[in-house]
Structures are given as structure tokens and as C-alpha cells.
Amino acid sequence: MSETEPKKRGFLSRLFGREEEQAKPAPEPVAEQPAESTAEPTPEAEAVPPPAEVEPPVPEPQAEPEPAEAALSAPEPEPEPLPPAPVVQPKRSWWRRLTEGLSRTSSALTTGITDLFTKRKLDAGTLEDLEDILIQADLGLATSARIAKAVGEGRYDKQIEPAEVKAILAREVETILCPVALPLAIDAAKKPFVVLMVGVNGSGKTTTIGKLAAKFRAEGKSVMLAAGDTFRAAAIEQLRVWGERAGAEVVYGQQGADASGLAFEALQKAKANGTDVLLVDTAGRLQNKQGLMDELAKVVRVIRKQDESAPHAALLVLDATVGQNAISQVEAFRETAGVTGLVMTKLDGTARGGILVALAAQFGLPVHFIGVGESVEDLEPFSARDFARAVAGLGEAA
Numbered sequence: 020m021s022e023t024e025p026k027k028r029g030f031l032s033r034l035f036g037r038e039e040e041q042a043k044p045a046p047e048p049v050a051e052q053p054a055e056s057t058a059e060p061t062p063e064a065e066a067v068p069p070p071a072e073v074e075p076p077v078p079e080p081q082a083e084p085e086p087a088e089a090a091l092s093a094p095e096p097e098p099e100p101l102p103p104a105p106v107v108q109p110k111r112s113w114w115r116r117l118t119e120g121l122s123r124t125s126s127a128l129t130t131g132i133t134d135l136f137t138k139r140k141l142d143a144g145t146l147e148d149l150e151d152i153l154i155q156a157d158l159g160l161a162t163s164a165r166i167a168k169a170v171g172e173g174r175y176d177k178q179i180e181p182a183e184v185k186a187i188l189a190r191e192v193e194t195i196l197c198p199v200a201l202p203l204a205i206d207a208a209k210k211p212f213v214v215l216m217v218g219v220n221g222s223g224k225t226t227t228i229g230k231l232a233a234k235f236r237a238e239g240k241s242v243m244l245a246a247g248d249t250f251r252a253a254a255i256e257q258l259r260v261w262g263e264r265a266g267a268e269v270v271y272g273q274q275g276a277d278a279s280g281l282a283f284e285a286l287q288k289a290k291a292n293g294t295d296v297l298l299v300d301t302a303g304r305l306q307n308k309q310g311l312m313d314e315l316a317k318v319v320r321v322i323r324k325q326d327e328s329a330p331h332a333a334l335l336v337l338d339a340t341v342g343q344n345a346i347s348q349v350e351a352f353r354e355t356a357g358v359t360g361l362v363m364t365k366l367d368g369t370a371r372g373g374i375l376v377a378l379a380a381q382f383g384l385p386v387h388f389i390g391v392g393e394s395v396e397d398l399e400p401f402s403a404r405d406f407a408r409a410v411a412g413l414g415e416a417a
């Protein structure tokens with residue numbers, strides 16, 4: 020046996036000992052952000068909103084493993100390299116969150132376009148296929164036809180690169196969205212500026228209120244929340260958690276209390292306090308349930324009794340995953356609650372993000388915000404150019 024044997028054995032067992040140690044799964048960092056939900060939310064998921072600030076989990080440095088027994092007889096080992104410094108990911112920019120959120124919509128479009136236009140001349144058949152791709156992404160019949168026409172103009176029987184088609188798509192989508200991409204302007208002369216949130220069950224009303232409350236607070240505004248969803252105790256609790264996090268007072272009543280009475284009381288209180296913004300939550304309701312829609316109309320009437328100009332904004336929160344159903348939601352809530360603007364949520368959970376373009380083309384209602392996740396930073400003012408470039412799979416505008 021050579022002199023190097025023990026050394027070798029020592030090294031190997033040390034190596035294996037270490038490998039065994041490394042093979043053990045490192046303790047999972049505690050996930051601070053709940054998994055994104057695309058399915059119907061559970062009451063529990065609704066009750067506890069995600070933390071306001073999501074920092075990437077920092078992995079615990081792994082403890083140095085004990086050397087295996089045989090290694091003790093080995094000569095002085097090489098000094099162990101220091102464990103690598105934990106990598107702290109910088110916060111993702113909004114552009115990254117937007118493109119990642121819209122990736123299902125954009126890949127449905129861009130994969131289809133690339134397959135269709137690679138090494139093919141443009142003819143009526145290709146344009147029809149393009150229209151089908153756009154319709155499937157929920158852009159709507161009229162918009163899809165418009166985009167296909169724009170692609171066809173002056174290019175018949177010529178070869179067209181997929182990149183050119185994507186650029187035309189982005190240009191047309193931006194043109195349609197530009198007039199509706201309007202910020203939610205808070206009139207400081209209205210104290211409070213009353214924002215009523217309406218929409219079907221689970222569309223994201225309460226979460227959006229929480230996110231908006233945090234935004235307005237960050238701008239130095241005082242904010243009050245009214246827990247107008249008096250149906251479920253969990254809904255009241257959910258809003259209270261958001262309110263506490265944002266530093267906004269929450270006016271709430273007993274479960275089962277009259278929603279319009281609560282809105283009235285909250286408005287009175289906000290007026291007395293000189294609050295800048297009052298955000299009024301409401302229970303989710305299907306647009307075809309007349310009794311519930313009448314109740315919503317009553318909330319609006321009661322608010323108006325106290326301030327004729329209120330609510331100053333009635334925001335319809337739409338879940339992008341519902342696709343074309345959003346159209347009848349807009350029609351019904353516009354009629355009942357005098358919707359002044361839209362917020363579209365859950366663009367991260369769907370390939371149907373094109374619905375926003377169809378809504379813009381059909382109704383022309385302002386789109387104030389879009390949501391691409393559950394966390395407080397996943398809601399941003401709507402930008403036509405960013406959205407158009409993201410769905411067409413193009414890079415960030417210069």
C-alpha cells in the first residue's frame with residue numbers, strides 16, 4: 020500500500036462525507052409570497068393578503084459539515100473556501116414584472132406569429148390564420164381584423180418577417196390603448212375623494228383597494244377604507260389587514276349589516292376627518308343577479324345623498340382570466356354603478372390578456388391600473404406602450 024493510500028482514503032471519505040451533507044436538502048427558505056392563484060380563491064387566501072414588501076428570501080449559510088472519521092487521520096486539509104455570499108436579488112422592475120406577468124399572453128401570440136410567418140409569403144390564407152391567433156388571445160373580432168388588415172397593407176405576395184408582424188401588432192395595440200390609458204386623477208378639492216370598487220366575486224377588489232391604499236399613503240395622502248362587503252366576516256378582516264399595513268383607518272360594521280349604511284357612515288367620518296381618499300369596498304356580485312345589482316345601485320344612491328358629486332370614481336375590477344365575459348361585466352356594472360374606469364387584475368395568470376384591447380376598442384373606458392400579481396407592488400398605472408410592447412414580445416421602449 021502506498022503512502023498516499025490513507026491520504027487518498029481520507030480525502031475521499033471526506034469528500035463523500037461532505038457530499039452526503041450537501042445532498043441533504045437545504046432548509047427551504049420560508050416563502051414570503053403566496054403562490055399565484057389562477058383558480059377561484061379560497062376564503063383563507065383572501066383573508067390574509069401577502070406582505071406589502073416582498074424581499075427575496077436570503078438563504079441561510081450552510082453549516083460546515085463535520086469531517087468524516089477517516090478524515091481525522093488525514094494530513095492537514097486545505098483551508099475550506101468561504102461559503103459563497105448569499106445573493107440578494109434586487110427588486111424586480113415593473114417592466115420585468117409586466118413582461119413575466121404577460122408572458123402567457125405574449126407567447127401565445129408570438130409563437131403563433133413566428134410559426135405562421137417564417138418563410139412564407141403573405142396571402143389571404145395567412146392573414147386569416149393571423150386573425151384566428153389574435154381572436155384566440157381575446158383581442159376581439161374587430162381588433163383582430165384591424166390588425167390583420169394593417170399587416171396585409173402593401174405586403175401581398177411578399178415575404179414578411181415575424182419581427183415585422185410583431186412590430187405592427189405592437190403599433191396597432193398601442194394606438195387602440197392610448198386613449199384609454201389615463202391615470203386615476205385624485206381631485207384634491209374633494210375631501211374625501213370617494214372611490215367605489217365594484218366587480219364580480221373574486222376579481223380582486225379588496226386586494227386592489229389594499230394596493231391603492233399603500234400607493235396613496237406613499238404619496239402622503241390620508242386614506243380611509245370602508246368595509247362595504249358586509250356579507251362575509253373574512254372580507255371585513257381581509258380589508259382590516261390591508262388597512263393596518265397601509266396605515267389607513269378602516270370603517271367596518273357587523274357581518275350582515277347594510278352595505279349602503281356602512282358606506283354612508285364611512286363618508287361622514289372621512290368628511291369629518293378631512294381624509295383625502297375614501298376607498299369603498301363592495302361585495303362581489305355576478306352581473307346577472309339583479310337583486311345584488313340593485314343593492315349596489317343603492318350604495319351609489321346613498322353616497323350621492325351626502326355628496327352629489329360622489330363617488331368621484333367607480334372602478335370596475337376585472338379579472339383578465341375570464342376573457343370575453345368581461346364584456347358583459349362592463350355593460351352591467353356601467354349601467355348600475357356608473358363605472359368611470361377599469362382596473363384589470365390577474366394578467367399574470369392567463370393567456371387571455373388581449374381582452375384589455377378588446378374592451379378598450381369597444382367601450383373606451385379609462386384603464387387606470389393593471390395587476391400582475393398578488394403583492395402590493397404588482398399593481399401599476401396602465402401604460403399603453405408598455406402593455407403593447409410586452410404582449411407583442413418586444414423589448415422595453417427606449
Ligand SMILES: Nc1nc2c(ncn2[C@@H]2O[C@H](COP(=O)(O)OP(=O)(O)OP(=O)(O)O)[C@@H](O)[C@H]2O)c(=O)[nH]1
Pocket residue numbers: 055056057060064065218219220221222223224225226227248254301302303304336363364365366367368389390391392393397
Ligand atoms: N395572480 C394574481 N392574483 C391576484 C391579483 N389581484 C388579486 N389577486 C388574488 O385574487 C384573489 C381574490 O382577490 P380579492 O381581492 O379577495 O377579490 P375580491 O374581488 O375582493 O373578491 P370578493 O370580495 O370575494 O368578491 C386573492 O387571492 C388575491 O390575492 C393579480 O393581479 N394577480
Ligand SMILES: [Mg+2]
Pocket residue numbers: 224225226248254300301302303
Ligand atoms: Mg373582496
